[in-house]
Amino acid sequence: MTQAVTYAGLEAGAQLPAVSYPVTRLSLVKYCGASGDFNVIHWNERLARAVGLPDVIAHGMFTMAQAGRFVTDWAGPGALVTEFGTRFSAPVVVPDDDTGAQIEVSGTIEALLGDGRVALALTAKSAGAKVLTRVRAVVQLPA
Amino acid sequence: MAVNPDYAGRIYPATDPYEVSRVKIAEFADAIGDPSALYRDPAAAQAAGHPDVIAPPTFAVVLSMASSGDALADPGLGLNYAMVVHGEQRFEHARPIRAGDVITAQTTISGIKAVGSVTMLHTETHIRTLAGEQLCTARSMLVERGAS
Numbered sequence: 340m341t342q343a344v345t346y347a348g349l350e351a352g353a354q355l356p357a358v359s360y361p362v363t364r365l366s367l368v369k370y371c372g373a374s375g376d377f378n379v380i381h382w383n384e385r386l387a388r389a390v391g392l393p394d395v396i397a398h399g400m401f402t403m404a405q406a407g408r409f410v411t412d413w414a415g416p417g418a419l420v421t422e423f424g425t426r427f428s429a430p431v432v433v434p435d436d437d438t439g440a441q442i443e444v445s446g447t448i449e450a451l452l453g454d455g456r457v458a459l460a461l462t463a464k465s466a467g468a469k470v471l472t473r474v475r476a477v478v479q480l481p482a
Numbered sequence: 483m484a485v486n487p488d489y490a491g492r493i494y495p496a497t498d499p500y501e502v503s504r505v506k507i508a509e510f511a512d513a514i515g516d517p518s519a520l521y522r523d524p525a526a527a528q529a530a531g532h533p534d535v536i537a538p539p540t541f542a543v544v545l546s547m548a549s550s551g552d553a554l555a556d557p558g559l560g561l562n563y564a565m566v567v568h569g570e571q572r573f574e575h576a577r578p579i580r581a582g583d584v585i586t587a588q589t590t591i592s593g594i595k596a597v598g599s600v601t602m603l604h605t606e607t608h609i610r611t612l613a614g615e616q617l618c619t620a621r622s623m624l625v626e627r628g629a630s
Contacts, residue, residue, distance in 0.1 A: 366515065373506075373513035374544055375551070379564055390564050391627070399568030400543050404514035407539045416520055416530040420539040424572030424621075476539075481531075 363439030396430035417481035536578035549587035599628025
């Protein structure tokens with residue numbers, strides 16, 4: 340259980356503890372079904388390679404969702420995410436084995452915007468590559 | 483086949499109404515591996531100030547894809563979906579999407595830019611309730627990698 344953050348206790352520039360999230364082929368199959376994005380590159384290795392990818396890759400939105408989870412877990416249940424954006428800088432390659440890949444999310448408090456609003460700057464890495472860059476979230480903390 | 487630059491600025495009609503259900507939100511939360519009670523337990527969501535379970539911040543993509551998917555599948559646009567990767571994504575939320583919301587999504591192709599053999603396609607989707615409440619603006623940039 341994460342401890343609820345309070346606006347008064349925050350400092351711009353502070354680091355947030357990194358969290359690692361697993362992703363397997365099963366994760367991608369479930370995400371295809373839940374999101375409606377059945378692009379073959381997320382579940383068919385043969386067709387992914389045929390279009391020049393190293394293997395099946397995770398949906399960018401799956402990876403972004405892990406960054407979203409990082410934000411909402413940090414901010415606590417009373418917080419609202421009002422802005423959330425990212426650039427997808429490299430694919431998360433998901434091998435067909437029992438462990439899959441890891442998505443490691445980390446971040447800092449970019450700015451305190453007043454009225455309980457906090458801007459976070461995050462990055463996500465997988466297998467040493469930056470997979471999300473310029474991730475920015477604005478969170479409204481409860482009064 | 484190249485993406486047709488004439489489609490920049492094209493405005494697609496709003497989707498048919500979509501009713502957000504508790505089951506769909508829980509399915510989406512399961513798929514992203516997020517165990518939060520806010521996405522499953524109405525009592526937990528109410529304790530946090532919401533009338534019903536809320537959706538994770540990226541859930542809006544389910545609705546924006548249903549809308550932009552129609553645009554991207556438009557044969558006249560000429561997009562080769564197997565060559566498409568996601569470049570950028572942004573959401574602005576007025577409030578969390580929640581169970582019981584009846585929503586429509588309307589997509590505009592806001593820009594098409596070719597750089598060498600790569601095409602960048604920008605879309606903007608407005609998600610509103612049937613009552614006209616603006617819930618979310620989703621902006622996507624998709625990259626069609628160059629065909630060899």
